[in-house]
Amino acid sequence: DAKTTQPPSMDCAEGRAANxxxxxxxxxGNEYVxxxxxxxxxxxxxxxxxxxxxxxxxxxxxxxxxxxxxxxLILPHATLRDTAVYYCIVRVLGEYGNKLVFGAGTIxxxxx
Amino acid sequence: xxxxxxxxxHLIKTRGQQVTLRCSSQSGHNTVSWYQQALGQGPQFIFxxxxxxxNGRGNFPPRFxxxxxxxxxxxLNVNALELDDSALYLCASSRSGxxxxxxxxxxxxxxxxxx
Numbered sequence: 432d433a434k435t436t437q438p439p440s441m442d443c444a445e446g447r448a449a450n451x452x453x454x455x456x457x458x459x460g461n462e463y464v465x466x467x468x469x470x471x472x473x474x475x476x477x478x479x480x481x482x483x484x485x486x487x488x489x490x491x492x493x494x495x496x497x498x499x500x501x502x503x504l505i506l507p508h509a510t511l512r513d514t515a516v517y518y519c520i521v522r523v524l525g526e527y528g529n530k531l532v533f534g535a536g537t538i539x540x541x542x543x
Numbered sequence: 544x545x546x547x548x549x550x551x552x553h554l555i556k557t558r559g560q561q562v563t564l565r566c567s568s569q570s571g572h573n574t575v576s577w578y579q580q581a582l583g584q585g586p587q588f589i590f591x592x593x594x595x596x597x598n599g600r601g602n603f604p605p606r607f608x609x610x611x612x613x614x615x616x617x618x619l620n621v622n623a624l625e626l627d628d629s630a631l632y633l634c635a636s637s638r639s640g641x642x643x644x645x646x647x648x649x650x651x652x653x654x655x656x657x658x
């Protein structure tokens with residue numbers, strides 16, 4: 432699995448967009464970028480994933496660079512409830528589901 | 544909520560004891576993965592079960608074992624508990640196959656404390 436690099440922590444003002452970067456310079460052509468978040472003492476929550484096109488859902492947007500070596504998760508209007516650890520994961524889809532290789536993640540603190 | 548349930552919520556054991564943790568997968572999911580999360584770290588993959596067979600394993604010793612049942616629920620068993628086994632144990636379920644929509648959905652976890 433490709434290794435990912437994320438900043439250890441970030442702050443964001445409530446109501447503003449939170450932009451969380453992730454580097455995955457060794458990503459392979461068939462590896463997807465996944466984002467999960469984990470609110471204190473809860474199980475990780477799936478946010479979004481993508482291969483090479485930008486993606487958007489009701490929670491967030493995922494911007495992947497053309498060379499696929501980095502990506503940015505965007506929370507368009509951060510709220511206090513978005514305070515969590517955000518994990519960027521690169522993994523290969525296999526025949527029977529896949530393991531997720533978590534790094535240390537980014538602690539996002541949304542402040543009022 | 545994801546529909547993945549785990550029991551018990553919390554558990555306290557002593558060194559050398561054995562423990563069994565349980566997980567019920569989300570409806571329609573036939574693959575279950577287990578992760579260990581030590582305090583302050585990201586989850587670490589233990590193993591995955593598909594159709595009642597182990598389908599991938601992380602860097603964990605054989606005293607970590609598991610089962611998957613015909614209804615796709617699963618158990619994680621840990622023998623000869625050590626202090627370092629104290630962690631949050633997470634279960635995640637997913638669909639199998641190569642489809643893009645096989646993201647893993649996590650349960651709330653079981654907090655194991657080994658004294």
